[in-house]
Structure formats: C-alpha cells, structure tokens
Amino acid sequence: MSVYQNNEINEEETSRTLSLVVDNQPGTLARVIGLFSGRGYNIESLTVTEIDNRRHLSRISLVTRGTSMTIEQIKSQLLRIVPVHLVRDLTLEGPFIKSELALIKLVADGANRVEALRIAETFRARTLDVTLGSFVFELTGRPNKIDAFIGLMKSLGDIEISRTGVSAISRGDKTETKVLEQIKLT
Amino acid sequence: MGKDNKMSGAEAVITALVENGVEVIFGYPGGAVLPLYDALFKNKKIKHVLVRHEQAAVHAAEGYARSTGKVGCVLVTSGPGATNAITGLTDALMDSVPIVCLSGQVPTHLIGTDAFQEADTTGISRPCTKHNYLVKNADLLCATVHESFEIASSGRPGPVLIDLPKDIQLTNIQYIKKPTKINKSFATVLPQIDIQVISQVADLLINSKKPIIYAGGGVVNAGLEASNLLTELVNLLEAPVTLTLMGLGAVSNKNKNFLGMLGMHGTYEANLAMHNCDVMLNVGARFDDRVTGRLNAFAPKSKKIHIDIDKSSINKVVHVDFGIVGDCKEVLSLLIKEIKKSDNIKSMQSKSSWWDQINNWRAKNSLGFIQGATTIKPQQAIKSLYEKTIDKDTYVTTEVGQHQMWAAQYFGFSAPKHWMTSGGLGTMGYGLPSSVGVQIAHPKSLVIDISGEASFLMNMQELSTIVQYNLPIKIFILNNQWMGMVRQWQELNHGSRYSQSYTSSLPDFIMLAKSFGIKGLRVDDVSSLDATIDEMISTNGPVIADIRVEKEENCFPMIPSGAAHNEMILSSDDKGADTSESGLALV
Numbered sequence: 001m002s003v004y005q006n007n008e009i010n011e012e013e014t015s016r017t018l019s020l021v022v023d024n025q026p027g028t029l030a031r032v033i034g035l036f037s038g039r040g041y042n043i044e045s046l047t048v049t050e051i052d053n054r055r056h057l058s059r060i061s062l063v064t065r066g067t068s069m070t071i072e073q074i075k076s077q078l079l080r081i082v083p084v085h086l087v088r089d090l091t092l093e094g095p096f097i098k099s100e101l102a103l104i105k106l107v108a109d110g111a112n113r114v115e116a117l118r119i120a121e122t123f124r125a126r127t128l129d130v131t132l133g134s135f136v137f138e139l140t141g142r143p144n145k146i147d148a149f150i151g152l153m154k155s156l157g158d159i160e161i162s163r164t165g166v167s168a169i170s171r172g173d174k175t176e177t178k179v180l181e182q183i184k185l186t
Numbered sequence: 187m188g189k190d191n192k193m194s195g196a197e198a199v200i201t202a203l204v205e206n207g208v209e210v211i212f213g214y215p216g217g218a219v220l221p222l223y224d225a226l227f228k229n230k231k232i233k234h235v236l237v238r239h240e241q242a243a244v245h246a247a248e249g250y251a252r253s254t255g256k257v258g259c260v261l262v263t264s265g266p267g268a269t270n271a272i273t274g275l276t277d278a279l280m281d282s283v284p285i286v287c288l289s290g291q292v293p294t295h296l297i298g299t300d301a302f303q304e305a306d307t308t309g310i311s312r313p314c315t316k317h318n319y320l321v322k323n324a325d326l327l328c329a330t331v332h333e334s335f336e337i338a339s340s341g342r343p344g345p346v347l348i349d350l351p352k353d354i355q356l357t358n359i360q361y362i363k364k365p366t367k368i369n370k371s372f373a374t375v376l377p378q379i380d381i382q383v384i385s386q387v388a389d390l391l392i393n394s395k396k397p398i399i400y401a402g403g404g405v406v407n408a409g410l411e412a413s414n415l416l417t418e419l420v421n422l423l424e425a426p427v428t429l430t431l432m433g434l435g436a437v438s439n440k441n442k443n444f445l446g447m448l449g450m451h452g453t454y455e456a457n458l459a460m461h462n463c464d465v466m467l468n469v470g471a472r473f474d475d476r477v478t479g480r481l482n483a484f485a486p487k488s489k490k491i492h493i494d495i496d497k498s499s500i501n502k503v504v505h506v507d508f509g510i511v512g513d514c515k516e517v518l519s520l521l522i523k524e525i526k527k528s529d530n531i532k533s534m535q536s537k538s539s540w541w542d543q544i545n546n547w548r549a550k551n552s553l554g555f556i557q558g559a560t561t562i563k564p565q566q567a568i569k570s571l572y573e574k575t576i577d578k579d580t581y582v583t584t585e586v587g588q589h590q591m592w593a594a595q596y597f598g599f600s601a602p603k604h605w606m607t608s609g610g611l612g613t614m615g616y617g618l619p620s621s622v623g624v625q626i627a628h629p630k631s632l633v634i635d636i637s638g639e640a641s642f643l644m645n646m647q648e649l650s651t652i653v654q655y656n657l658p659i660k661i662f663i664l665n666n667q668w669m670g671m672v673r674q675w676q677e678l679n680h681g682s683r684y685s686q687s688y689t690s691s692l693p694d695f696i697m698l699a700k701s702f703g704i705k706g707l708r709v710d711d712v713s714s715l716d717a718t719i720d721e722m723i724s725t726n727g728p729v730i731a732d733i734r735v736e737k738e739e740n741c742f743p744m745i746p747s748g749a750a751h752n753e754m755i756l757s758s759d760d761k762g763a764d765t766s767e768s769g770l771a772l773v
Contacts, residue, residue: 026320027308034313069501076498082317082337 216263244274404470
C-alpha cells in the first residue's frame, strides 16, 4: 500500500494496450520500466524497436492491467518522462490490431510428429527447422491464438517457447505522421 | 580558447552555464571533475561555493533556487560525489525544485570496468531526477546543458543531472549558443485551458456556501504574481484559505481569511473547514497523505477542483470533479476574470454562517499552549523568534521533525519564497546547507535555520562552509535531546518504548561554535529567551543558539495516522481517536 487507504470505487481491472513513441536513447526504456516497478504497476507485455532511423524514434507497445484511475495515472506518468513523445491508449481509442510472433520448439516422435504438422498447418505456422526428433515452428497472430497453439503442442512433447510480446497498431486511416514530424531531427 | 573558437568540453560547459544565467555553483572537487574545476578557475563569472559534503551542495542549491526562483546549480565528482548527491536530488524531485547537477564520470573507455570512483550515476539517479544524461559525444555538450536548464525550470520543476566523462571534458569542441526557440519535444507542452471548465468552476465557487481554498507549493513555484492572484481570489470570494507546508507564504499569514496550515499538524479550523466544505479548490497542491488523512473520509461532502501544472497529480490519490492542467498563474487569472463578471458577482452566496462555524473552530485555539515559569516551551521559542523578526526580511529554513512543525505553526510568513523546508522527502539535515544557499542569494537578509539538535548533527560539517564564506546564518536549535518526532510517535503508538530516539553524547554547542570561531549562545530559562534571541539577531556573523526546551513536549494538534480531519487530537489528554491497527502500518 503506497498511500492511505485507497478510496477508489471497486472497479475491475482491465487489460489495456498502450502505444508509445520515444527517443531511441540509452536510458529511455529504463525510465519507462522503472516507472512501472517504482510505482507498482504491472507490465504484461512489452516490445521495443526503432521505427524512425532519421529521428531515432522507437515504438514501445505495452500491455498493462489496472482500473481506469490507475491507467490514467500510468499514462500521465509516462508523459512526464522527457524522451516520451506520445502515449496512445489503443484500447480506449477504438479498434486496433494486436499481433505477436512466437517460435516454438517441439521435441516429439512417432504419431505425435504427424499430429504436430497437422496442427501447425491449421494454425498456418511455418516450420523453420526440422530434425528427426524435433521441429521449430514460427507463428504470428493474436496472443490467444498463440496460447492455444502452445497448449496443443505441450500435449505432444517437450517444448521450448520464445515469444516477442505484443506489437499493436490502430485500425483505419489515422496515422501519427503529423505529430512525429514536429520532433526535430537529431 | 583557440583562434577557431574551439574550447575544451569543460570550458564549453562552464560557458554554457554562464549563458544560462548561472551566477553561483555549489560543489566539491575530485578527480573526475578536475578539468571542470580548471575551467571554473579561469572563468570569473561564476562564484563557486565549496561545501563540505555533496548532499549539502544539492540542499544549498535548493535553498538558492527556492528563495530566488532561479535554477540551482551543483558540481560533484564521480562515484561517491555523485552518490552523496542522491539524497539532495531526491529531495529536489519530491519538492519540485529546479536543479542542474553536473557530475564527473570516469573516461568513456573505462565506463563499465569498475574503475576507481566509477558508479553507474545515470542508473542510480534515474528515479530521483526529472531527467538525466550521460554525455558520450562531446559535440552534444552545449545542447545538453541548454536543454537541461529548460527541463529543470519548465512545467513542474525538478532536478536534472548531467554525467560528464573526463575525456569528454577534455575534448576540444566548437561552442554552440543556446537556440532562441525552445524545441517542443523536450519542453513541457501544456494543454490549452478549457474556458468551459473555467466557467463551470467559477459557477461552483459562486454558488458555494461553504467553500475552501487549499493551496500549495505550486503557487510559490509559479511566482509572486500567482500568490497575488490567489490572494485576490480569496478576497473576492471571501473564502477561507489554508496552505500546505510547501505553500506557506503564498497567502500572507496576516490575511484575515487565512486559517493556518492544514494536515497532520495543521490547525483545527483548517482541517475542520476542509472536512465540512461543500466546494474545495486545490491550487498547486497534491493531496499528500500528510494533508488528506484517511482518504475515505476526506472532505466527504465536497465538490473538488484541482489546478495543477502536472497532469499526473490530478486524480492520483483523490478523485476530483474538475481537474485543470495549467500554470496556476494563468488559471487563477482566467478564473478571477470569470468570477468578476457582474452577473456572477451579484449571485455570490453569503458565507456568513460558514464563517460563524469557522470562528467557532478558531475559538478552540488549537495552537494554544501554556508557557510555565522556567522551562522554555518550544512553541514559545518559535513564537518569540517570529515576534522579534517580524519587521525584518527574514528567510527561514528548517530541518525535519517537531521543530519543523512548530516553525510551520508559530512562525508567520507574509510572502512566498521565504520558507525553505523539506516537505516531500522529509530530509533531516536539509536546513543548515539550505540556509547556505539562501544566504548566498540574499547576503543582506536575515537567514535563520530553525533546527533540532538531532537534525543539526546530520550536516553540521557545513559550519565550516558558513565560516569560510562568512555567512551570518543564525542556527536556532530547539534542543530537547530527543529525536522529538520519533519519540512522540513512540509515546503515542508504541507504549512509550523509546527505542533509540534519545540523542545521546551531544556536543557542547557553545564550544562547538567557538571551535569554528563563531558565536554560541545558550538559554534554558524562559526569562532570558528574548534577550538571547535579541543577541542572536544583532550579532553580525553566524550564531549557534542552543535553545534548551521542554524535553518531552509533543507537537499538537495532530491527526493520528489513519484518522480523518475531524478526528484530530488537540493534546495528549485528548483520547479522541486511538491509532487504528491499519494506521499503525502507515508512516
């Protein structure tokens, strides 16, 4: 408990997807993550990569959980970080796409190998590596699709998982170009 | 500087400081900042104040910044220099004080090798600065310094640290002047103030029968004009006004509508008015836990309006009906204009019954105390100090604890920026170094550090700084030989088991003063209190005044932890509210 008894109305926590544009500088990600750990917020998923190599901007896609009061607080706190230029709440803004890439290694033999390939085909997973005793599948899509795939693979043998975390973008013709153009070239 | 306008990185940094208006820098040299010290030696425009510990350098810069409104500047070396500064930086972050701190770093090729006096300074200081930099490219030095001053002073002010590897300080570069246009990508961009909201808020205030204005440090930070506007609004609405610890002086203590400080050790009338109000206007305060008490019983029947420059302060702990993000100077000016519209003025509610109620609370005289025949009551000591200095241009700093609360309760402030205290972080040892910065900024003014003997011991090495610069600071120690506030909580919450709160082995403060070649005074009888204060004030140089006060006096009134505004206790005999079990867990 950080402060005196919370007077928040008992509202349920929901999952929110935030999309941030930040300077690709040392320390920026540490500040974002430090904010979550320091103030006791959750991070369910986080991905970062540079999206503009002239302005050196990175996108952080972040999934967090909280009541609306907590989420508003998270967004305001994120905006206080100097190299954070843009904080968008995709969940609140409207329809958006969430996608993730997963690499799944399965060690299996006999009939289970046949079954694994059949499931992979159904999920449109790509087979990236094959040995006589194993496969590596690559799968993209919504996190719950990947969860389902992993669940099935688990029952077929020993598995190893590597997931990127969620990358997200809003649907429709709206872009951030105008906002980003105001950021000076470094 | 060579013919081609090139200079060393260190020289460029110092030149950039001058360009950003720095006149004084508080610091302590060391291996990793030798080039910067060399550049300072050659530069005649910046006065360097040599402190005796890096924590004190930051507190001194805070005192300088808070009493002037300028950015305070600090220079420390790598490793221990930087880690010692961390408490000061955290203090500045919590209390929104604009600071630029330059720290030395080992040369770039040694970073990460556990070199001598290497520390991950940007890593350590990240959560306790508004922003920080590690400059690895000398060509970015000038821009970084210029940016850091913008960041420190814009929006909600705060500390910025620049970590400067030694090889970068020695690299020759071209000096780049500060651009005239501020780049929006790092300056705080405030949203347009919604006129519709202003008119709704004005409406609420006009129709309120029981309003209260509760203001804090944001008003002080927004400058004198903001204080004047707040006073105008208070007078216009005939509304009661209460101030937080950080806000004292934002409205004059002589204003008839001023109810005193609110919160844990606030006045009865201020807290009861908060509890019973129908409309609360918060200007530049942040609903700190010292102020609100138990949140689920905080001003339960009120509509709440919050003006703050920091959006994250709004709806952080208390849900408000109207949140306005903006500089309080601008918001107040719009609000006053709206209220002044003739239709509005005409329909203003009478507050006479509200004031009757408030005056009944005032009649409780919650700050009353009984001064006996001999032993000095700490309250009396502050009261006498205030009365003796009321006509002077007095600046007060404090440490943290009982003496701090008594100073807030019994010393009156008629103007902003005259009261420097560690509010958010509650740093014992803040007052003495802070007074150094204040006195440097206001050499002709009376600067008093109201201290406790335990806090004083935390940064007493700064006596040496005070003597070196001949700063006529008056150190007014309320000496009760206890860590008074700890002792008080142990008495109230822990069955009087005084675990480690006795300040044993105290120095003889007169002898201590003497050893530094300054005046020491002592008083333990109330009949000599006034004479001692007179002597302290009339002394030209620095003074340590050892005021021996009642040892086990408690600071009242008090909202016990976990209690609400209307559950205050006024004295030790007042068994109004026992600390609840959940309250015991709170700090």
